[in-house]
Amino acid sequence: MSLFLETLIGGVLAGTLYALVAIGFVLIYKASGVFNYAQGSLLLFGALTFVSLKETGVPIAAALAVTAGLLIVTAVAIERFLLRPLTNRGPLTLFMATLGLSYLVEGVAQGLMGSRVRALDLGIEDLPLFLGDIMISRFDLVAAGVAVVLVVALALLFHRTRIGIQLRGVADDTRAALSLGIDIHRIWQIVWAVAGLVGLVAGLLWGARQGVQFSLSLVVLKALPVLIIGGFTSIAGAIVGGIVVGAGESLAETYVGPFLGGGITSWFAYGLALAFLLVRPAGLLGERPIERV
Amino acid sequence: MAGLSSRSGAQPLPLVIAPGILVLAAVTALVLAVPFLASEYWVNAIIVPFLILALAGLGLNLLTGFAGQLSLGSGAFMMVGAYATYALQLRVPGLPLPVALLLAGLLAGAAGLLFGLPARRIKGFYLIVSTLAAQFFFEWLFLKVPWFYNGNPSATIALPHGLSVFGLSAENPHGRYWLTLGTVALLTLLSANLVRGQTGRTWTAVRDMDAAAAVVGVQTRSAKLQAFFVSSFVLGIAGALWAFCYLGSASVQSFGLARSYQILFIIILGGLGTIRGAFLGAAFVSLLPLILDWLFQHLLSGHVDEGLRQNIQKAIFGLLIIGFLIKEPEGLARLLACLFAGPSGGRPRRRNLRDLNQETKP
């Protein structure tokens, strides 16, 4: 029983790290209808910039500020040179454009900053923490805390500020929002910038776990099933989806893996997502019904 | 924002006019002359992989360009084709190669059918989840079950005695070229016929106006599954050729996610929904690294740091994809058509393709 509980809790906490990545996707999808494949590369770009600055001796606060500034500039540029010319195109075209964007960002980021692995120490000591028999990771607890704070902050942004309300307007009914004179381009820029910052937070946490390097951009592949399960349009859904994927993966590897020869985490999340697609295509908390035939 | 469009559906537009007889004759002559003109390097390292990639692009284009179903699992279906060919050649003694290829294609088609089943209920880019599931699942399966690679400790497959058919052996470059060329030409002809006929019209109807197609009596669900099957069939054969005609041996890594993206890029750049597109895109993808290499060597005379140079190439590739999607969504196929017809003589842009798989409005 304690093995089961430990596996479950460990999985849930690891899942919040998936969720952190997925939130960035939800923001962009809500506002501009794009599944932004380049989110992973932007995450890498943010973390890489931060670490490179820190290595050259820039104080942490300044490094964070510069990185954030750079991400905002990037968001504006993406809106101006990618989203705007592609307005009115189908979601597939936009998706493929973000695939191209990910190549561009990776090439530029690694070309400028090199591809060496860098260590990132956030000062969170990752020693085991015991609750009776059950072992819990301190690092994952902190990460889960960060995810909660981030969700609360985003909720405040959406519900208590003018920009947030406009943003929700755009997400709910774009044409109505346009006719009310909302500047949709500005909203897009803001959302992409916020998503970039969320990506930076996720990138720093993942970077502290595995070092800042190219494979950081691959976490995007874990985010997709999370989104399908949680729903593309709900931030709370991203959290729930992350937890379901994290716990499911963990339990499956422990209890089912040995019978299949192990190493099933590579596809388990996708199998789970596929099952959800067939049973509940909008995801657990998604609002907008996805395209059904 | 996809829902912003006010355009209401697409008009049926004139079919693409086949390239003129002259062009066709020129291409045929060139193709037949290749082994005598090109060096062994060009045949082995550029032309054979180009032909196979074009075939794979064609396979994906049937599904994505014609039937409007996005797939990121091309690599998986190529993998099925390659491993099935290996299993058939290894375990069924005396099975002629063409039959093995055909059966492998059918097995890949069946795999495509299986992972295409969700298309009956969902559409748009949600389908990438299903196709990505195929990608990751087959990578795991073909690594995990020793039966598929005959227990070889490194999990790679290689045909015991090489491929050979009608006296053409894949052991030498000319044999490889003719074998690849013959297969690719045959499948291209069949595909061209397929998309010009009733099946193709059904697929484009599903792509352009799913709901309307259903209303006027098109069996959209079975049309989609059909597209998945045919596309994976072609991809499977392309995979077998890639493994045994080009690489010589293969592992799951030869058909990873990067391969799936590459095939997708080929049809984006070449032109979605055209037969020529796959060939043009594959040519572009094969030649681009050579072009960039040449440019770097001659313009900068090697004064750029190697690492930086490689990353610049990657960034340029990304830029080109974005650029094409923005400026020329019909890809090289249309660009070349315009080039030949002069600046003002291009055919009208086929509007429907610009909005591939646009969300249907309520």
Add this chain to the structure above:
Amino acid sequence: MRRSLFAALLVGTVFGVGAPAAAAEVGQYIPLPTYRVGAYASSGELWWAGERDYFRYINEVEGGIDGIKLKVEEFETEWSPDRTVEVYERVKAGKDGSPLAFFFTHGTPASYALLDKAAADRIPLIDPAGGRTESVDGSVFPYAFPLLFSYYSQASTGINYIASKVGGLDKLKGLKIATVYHDSAYGRASQPAVDALAKRYGFENIQIPVADPGSEQSPQWRQVREVKPDWIFLRTWGVSTVVALKTAQRFGFPANRIIGDVWAGSESDVIPAGAAAIGYSALAPYPGGSDFEIHKRLKAAILDTGKSDLRDPKLFGAVNYNVGLVNAALAVEALRTGYRHFGARPLTGEEGRWAFEHLTIEPARLKQIGFDGLLQPIAITPTDHEGGGAARIQSWDGSRWVLQTDWIKADHALLKPLIEAGAKAYAREKGIVPRAAESAEAAAQ
């Protein structure tokens, strides 16, 4: 405008590729398929720096090998075997008057993909500490050279080291030794050897796979915690090593009971793991450190004159940099052997094979070229394409690798039958008649 530019580019390529470069003196052509982009670039970047720095040193300080300059050219592959095959096809005929004497594959999957092609073209494939293990048997694989340290030797050396820690091979009985491995051809390559060793010495062999890329490994290490192994042999690659070390710490498994293999033992693997990696040991056929004699020479001639390919001078002497140095030195010494035999001129593939099959580097020679302690003594023969089969053990103290032992030999008597059986099976499958050593000699004369 755009269209004509594009057309110009196309035309330029078609003709440009064929245009001969300015004819200079004929040097030995050495193409390098490299990966400076993509998931494995972090190891690659340093590796190529080491390789290129050493070749540069030979050219500029020693004036080439017996006067023959080395002409190095790089090709990006992103570690993809397919692209390595393309590079191979492109270079196999040689360049600017120099034939191709050998081909560095720079990756095990690429070695596999090229195995048959290279044998048909008679071009030796060089893949130190990698490649197909059975191809150590040169009588079946004349053109494959998995030099230095095969995957079986890695397993055996690791077990020998554990034995030395517990007080002898007889003390292994009843121990639990778990292998946590990257679930790929590379990760599985050592399994037959560990199996055989477990049967011989009576330890319990537990295999735990990690799916690629391995950025979340709690289930695996929870399993470790359940089984409570005495030692762990870590055979991961890239990011999965960092995550393994961090997760081990979290699950309370001590780092000094983890032995990593060659490709899990570089700075890129331990620095990002921070404190979790302190005390972790790894097999080192390529030890880290910049105190070896060759480093002093390189520093004076290449680094301090600004000619190095290394971006960050702090990483001078990093494990991956030294991998490059050692591999380049193996190639240089083999070419030297060949030039002495055939005369100082660029070698062909067949001559390259002869040169590698007669490559011997004795301790005295190691001292001369400045590789004492960095490279083990090497003796390749037509039947043994490994020629070394030993590694030192180094352990990470938080800032650098500290060498713990001298060269530890693998148990070749135990491994040889396994390798020969594998090679025989391959020969049967492919219809190859294993050559006798004497006929190999005759063929090259």
